[in-house]
Amino acid sequence: MIDLRRAVIAAAAAVLLPCAASRADNCVTDWGMAGQIVRQENLLTVEEMSRSLAADGIGKLVKTTLCRSEAGYFYRLVIKSPTGELRTTVMTAKGR
16 A cells, blocks of 8 residues: 555645646645645645655655645645755655
8 A cells, every 4th residue: 555655745745736737826835725735635745745756755845835736736845865965856745
């Protein structure tokens, strides 16, 4: 089951959302509220993403912001690579 969850998370990490989604201004700044949304919508958790990124050697999750667009919920991520480079990307929050 854990391997299946990792596979789902890795697949979700590879899915970049359309440009319009990455420019969405509808982001949640209150992590108490974001946690409620994650539970209600059964979205990937920050902990699941962080573990998957580390296990796959992609890097360490530095910052996460939950946002919403017409396409659904997504995360804006700042990831520190193993070489120390900071990279910003977006990832769909769906996956479970």
